[in-house]
Amino acid sequence: MRRTLVISDIHGELQMLNDLLNKANYNAESDRLFLLGDYIDRGPDSKATLDRVMGLVDGGAIALRGNHEDMMVKSLVDGNERSWRNWTGRNGGDCTLKSYGFRPESFLFSDEEEFIKPSLHSEKLDQHLTFVQQLPYYIEEEETIFIHAGVKPGTPLEETDPYDLIWIRDDFHNNYDWTKTVIFGHTPTSGLHNDENNHSIFHGANSIIGIDGGAVFGGQLNCLILPEKQELYVKSSS
Template sequence: MRRTFVISDIHGEITAFTQLLNQIDYQPGIDQLILLGDYIDRGQDSKAVLDKVMLLHEEGAIVLKGNHEDMMIKAFTSGEERPWRHWVDRNGGNETLRSYGFTEEQYAVSPDISFERPQLASDDLEKHLEFILSLELYKEQDDFIFVHAGVNPETSLHETEERDFLWIRDPFHNGYTGEKKVVFGHTPTKYLYKDDTNHSIYFGSNNIIGIDGGAVYGGQLNCLELPGLIPHTVKIKHDCPVQ
């Protein structure tokens, strides 16, 4: 492999994702692409992003699961109201469902009646759910660990709970002391920098590298090129959506 590219937290921003891949001149079969999750929710076309991610996976990309994909799976498989509302009402699942052509009347649930998950028929949706179920939580290499949210600094990788890989924040950011660099998304880098205007890749002094540029919040979509730790970015031009 000539180069390795790492991208995270696309969140339905298909235009920026396509622009970024073109900008880095990604060549399947020559370069290695690693995607760190959160392909869906809040953005403009989650379905198109998942279509693209599946194609890239078929061409050799390493594709990991994010917490938003996990929320989507739980919403469709638990049979309970809370996971459905947590995803659809609070975390942008409504925008994802709209990208498949569903309307609010089809996916909304009433608090006044007993919960029954909406029956949403879509071959593309079923295909994407099956794909998400197959995704791994992390990828370990000689010098790097790639993961969506981070690792638990108090346990080994093999002992780490799935929730930590998908959701962990401060204990990892502040407590990681491992020798391998951990490249992660999940937490927009403006929070790591403590600067609302700084969406660039975050290089922590404790071998953590955050690449989530908050694209869906009006920031930027970042890419980290290895082995040279070279940043690439596409600025997001549309207005910041409501969180």
């Protein structure tokens, strides 16, 4: 049986991703690889991480959209003031834009300044925007759902607001009761374990498996390997 590797919430930590794939001996020809979103923001190199993700997808991997990719699209494409300030001011979008070579004065605004949507373009940024806009929100298989944040209890996936699929937390964690196993990121597992020092994969009693090890916050980048549910990880060096 082919191995299935699942990784989430890389957040610009390219070296950790490469180290983890090497540790897992990932082979694109014989393994399946699912990436559950949040490739960008907060970490040191979002641009190179998205390049790596695109290369992995070209090699057969499946990449999903996370809430940080969604914020990137809403800011750079839609560009209203609230979404822009939220992304660049509170959620690490400034680190992403810096990785493309943009200077902070070209995209950051003080609370007193009038907001005028910046016009930020580069060949690579435009290529990445096209890529993330095409990413699916989830993959559903016979026994498993791969998703960034979770599913909305009581609502069929195909009828769920995409916002919930990339942002939901407690309602999903506490009330999910479907038969399929849901593998997700988004919520650092230290919170699911109620232990700030425990970044290991979380196996919920209600068939949910959280894999976000909080890599960009000093935790670890996790890889869940199916069907054995083996756990591999690399620790953050920060």
